[in-house]
Amino acid sequence: MKIYDRQGTPNAARIRIVLAEKGLDRQVEFATIDLVAAEQKADWFLALNPVGKTPVLVLEDGLALSECTAITEYLDNLDGRPVLTGSTPREKGLIHMMQRRAEILLLEPVDDYFHYAIRALGAAVEPWRQPEWEGRGEWGQRRGAEAIRNLSWFDEVLRDRPFLAGDRYSMADISLWAGLGFGRAAGLQFPAYLGALAEWEKRFEALPAVIGRSGKELLPQDLTRR
Ligand SMILES: N[C@@H](CCC(=O)N[C@@H](CS)C(=O)NCC(=O)O)C(=O)O
Numbered sequence: 001m002k003i004y005d006r007q008g009t010p011n012a013a014r015i016r017i018v019l020a021e022k023g024l025d026r027q028v029e030f031a032t033i034d035l036v037a038a039e040q041k042a043d044w045f046l047a048l049n050p051v052g053k054t055p056v057l058v059l060e061d062g063l064a065l066s067e068c069t070a071i072t073e074y075l076d077n078l079d080g081r082p083v084l085t086g087s088t089p090r091e092k093g094l095i096h097m098m099q100r101r102a103e104i105l106l107l108e109p110v111d112d113y114f115h116y117a118i119r120a121l122g123a124a125v126e127p128w129r130q131p132e133w134e135g136r137g138e139w140g141q142r143r144g145a146e147a148i149r150n151l152s153w154f155d156e157v158l159r160d161r162p163f164l165a166g167d168r169y170s171m172a173d174i175s176l177w178a179g180l181g182f183g184r185a186a187g188l189q190f191p192a193y194l195g196a197l198a199e200w201e202k203r204f205e206a207l208p209a210v211i212g213r214s215g216k217e218l219l220p221q222d223l224t225r226r
Contacts, residue, residue, distance in 0.1 A: 002057070002058045003055055004033050004058070007217070008219065012218075015057070015075075016213075021207075022075055035125070041125065091165065095171060095172050098164040102164070103179075106147055106154070110143075110144070113144035113183070147179070148190060155195070181219035
């Protein structure tokens with residue numbers, strides 16, 4: 001299997017955690033995509049994923065899977081013992097819903113903040129807004145504020161369960177964690193008073209698939225100074 005991604009980006013991190021959880025790290029070859037140089041918008045890459053985003057997992061038979069959720073479903077079910085996407089209908093439904101909420105309420109607004117409030121990936125990817133754009137990303141600013149507000153909902157959920165979909169972690173928690181790290185790296189100031197969320201983050205970072213890797217191996221550092 002081959003993965004096209006860029007180490008240190010939030011969506012690459014999501015899949016790298018899945019690979020570690022499933023013990024699949026060694027069965028995958030990585031190819032780095034230069035996101036700042038817009039390699040993800042080149043014709044050869046768009047033939048793999050017309051959305052022009054990473055990661056993409058290419059299987060031995062040539063099938064190219066994009067979207068972290070689809071890639072996670074595939075990897076989690078390869079050994080017939082899914083642990084991140086649920087095994088009963090109830091678990092699957094709940095995990096899918098929580099995962100999507102982590103995207104809608106956090107990852108997507110943070111991504112909009114990154115692309116429309118700060119310089120993001122730069123001129124090769126977003127030429128239409130250079131250089132006049134600086135400081136004018138009002139919509140991006142509003143999306144950043146939404147991401148901050150939405151964190152309270154996750155805090156409330158995590159007050160009465162250790163992980164978003166219950167007693168064990170799932171792909172929903174991976175998405176939430178990636179959203180938090182992405183937001184911080186993009187310069188969003190998340191409130192410190194959300195105690196249940198802070199405890200959950202410690203629990204998540206102590207998981208065998210994550211421990212010791214939460215620094216720049218997995219997450220972006222400072223995205224505000226490009
Ligand atoms: N919904 C997609 C999001 C993918 C995504 O936004 N990837 C980022 C890297 S973290 C990317 O490739 N960005 C390049 C661009 O926006 O041109 C997924 O789940 O895989």
